[in-house]
Amino acid sequence: MSSPSHVADTPITDRAQLVATLASGEKPAAQWRIGTEHEKFGFRRDDLRPPAFDGERGIEALLRGLTRFGWTADQENGHTIALLRDGASVTLEPAGQLELSGAALQTVHQTRDELGLHLREVGEVAGELGLGFFGMGFQPKWRREEMPWMPKGRYRIMRDYMPRVGKLGLDMMTRTCTVQVNLDYADEADMAKKFRVSLALQPIATALFADSPFTEGRPNGYQSWRSHIWTDTDAGRTGMLDFVFEDGFGYERYVDYLLDVPMYFSYRDGTYVDAAGQSFRDFLAGRLPALPGVLPTLRDWSDHMTTAFPEVRLKKYLEMRGADAGTEDRLLALPAFWVGLLYDATALDAAWDLVKDFTLAERHALRDGVPRHGLRLPFRNETVRELAARALDIAVEGLRRRARIDGSGSDESQYLDPLLQIAGSGLTAADRKLELFHGAWQGSVDPLFEAFAY
Template identity: 55%
Template sequence: MSNPGDADPTPIRDLRQLAEWFAAGSKPRDAWRVGTEHEKFGFRRSDLRAPEYQPDTPGESGIRAILEGLAAKGWEPILDRGNPIGLTRNGASVSLEPGGQFELSGAPLADLHQVEAELADHLRDTAAVAGPLGIAFAPLGFHPLARREDMPWMPKQRYAIMRDYMPRVGEMGLDMMLRTCTVQCNLDFGDEADMVEKLRLSLSLQSLATALWANSPFREGQDTGFQTLRGDVWSKTDPDRTGIPAVVFEEGFGFERFVGHVLDVPMYFVMRDGAFVDATGVSFRHFMAHGLPGRPEIHATVGDWADHVTTVFTDVRLKRFLEMRGSDVGSPAMMVAQPAFWVGLLYDDAAQKAGLELVRGWDIESLRALRAAVPRQGLEARIAGRELREVARDALAIARGGLRARGQGEERFLDPLDAIAESGITQASHWRQRLHTAWGGDVSRIFAEAEV
């Protein structure tokens, strides 16, 4: 989860106000931007342990020291009860996932060349700070070695609330928090009709993206048989807020219908006076009508709504932009390929129409069945009588055409995906081959080869 934004204290008067909150994200085409987010696991070079926030061991530094080192390079710290838990600069931010996964939420940028440069700068600066502390980073979809109890917890108030709530609603919610990493991109829409097309297309193809970016075959030093263990974890996290919402594919869907869906998602918290107030299990609809149980003086605000929307974990999330959330993080080339894929499909009218034609006839039951099959089967999973690897070739051809139409020479960023679609060898397949050949069965060797 990203760092909290500025709270808007405007009282919520009616449901239309919430639909207008989403609609305010609509932008003319020349204002469309690309924002890319990517997480990675820190590890100590000495023993491959995940670094703590602030270790008790004398002479050992942790995540806090890395944040402070980056702050010295011109980033402004974000504090939680006096602890630096993030950084911000020029529209970008650095934040911490619950287990210390280090996340860059990139600035909204005009093209993929800028995305590539931003990533390179971040990785260089982070390595320059973390390296002398004996810490490095590996972008992998699921932690390949650590048990859940081995992972540290970052000192964010919201994570304490979620830590208590997750086991009530799903068997792997804590694994999602502590042991997974993703890459996602955030893209704009022109108006409500454009949002509907983009959301339907990206939800329909999100399982394809999950298969293409599969990069989490290992758990606790063992080969799990999964292509993307992270994909499986998300299916066992919290059914009230994850997956593919059927409402998106219903006739008449738009901002107001999505508001109705989000209103019934249970809340995690509200923030008042710099502190998080536990609101777990209460729907936002109930909160609007009755206040919080035991705290009827707390009334719903637009800022509460904005925070609540960030706790809806659908495979594609609608905010004031669209977030593509289905991919394991991977190599730097795969990090940039992720926004390239979606920009190619969604930022050119002809490509978007071709994409919608590609998925025509895929109903919600088929999409959900595909989503369930992909974590193990990857590109061998099937939909509408076709193997995903075949669908991938078509989708990539459409995306390449969309990038070509932009005229900015961005097509090269799709090259790693073309190689996967042609060979069928995903990042997960590559690591599995290494495990059973050069590594001699030792999963720990992945850190040296995945390090960025």
């Protein structure tokens, strides 16, 4: 989840400014970039508990320790709550999940280097504090009440609001981790095509990356409990966005959607003003109950765009939001998968051909069924596993045509190997952890923390 945006406080005087914000993301293909974000759970190595924010072994101590590597601390009310360096940031999710929001890079090879450096830096400081970190979709051991809360103003507002609109929103905030990639578009038509392809295929990514089969130390019956949580978080800001597939979809229609997403807050003079459940349309008219007579700025709009949580999100780029966090190789597989599908014209056409006849009911059946059944979910006369295999074939060829070669002479398709193995075997990370739970781990999730620590 984002920190306050750094957009200028330009007053909004016309709805066209909102549309222009989305259009300003357009870039020629030569300038398309890859921005990868991934979250991870921290734990104290002596008792496996998540670290609190403060204290000698807390998350703030970790952030301060990372400043030795040239990160600049970002503060809120005297607390270090984020770090900034060279277009990247390290931020905190509500329960202290550590997120790297990577810089906008040209290749997945550069993402590999960025990730490796980040994990080495975190590992050095965490080791000194007796902490470890691992990636998967849902906290496997601790109850919601045992998770700490970070001292960020927007999280206080969301914490109070979530129980009013869904049963699992607080779990989403405190006990989930994801990996996502942010990708560019050339123009409105390119945006719409990429949005449709990625939204239709997002359940396939959820199945391939499924890695959240445990809740409070026991199997929960799901491949991706993280993905299921989003179905009962807040229907007003989540879901599959059926209107994206309607004729005429473009920036204006997405702006209309965002205007109907309930607000959380307005960030004013260093303070989060609670506007939870209120209307941005009222804000535009100067009738926001939380700030009567006040008109919004483009920073308010930028912040508001970050409070919609559909499976694919549009800001000045498209965000792929369907995957559980995981091991280092899968953190690289996620950008490789979507770059292969969306950044090569031939691959994008093939991917559209794969999904263009999906009905609304089929898209929803995939979204609703994959969290529990993963690759085994029936689809038409086969399963999601076969659909995933075809999508991966398209992505491999797209990356090969991109022909971005690293120092060893390999293209970016190498990063799809973990997904090809999953699709080939039919066994996800969730399946393999369940095998260990019922076998070598003897019915305990405790070994998971060290076995899968970065």
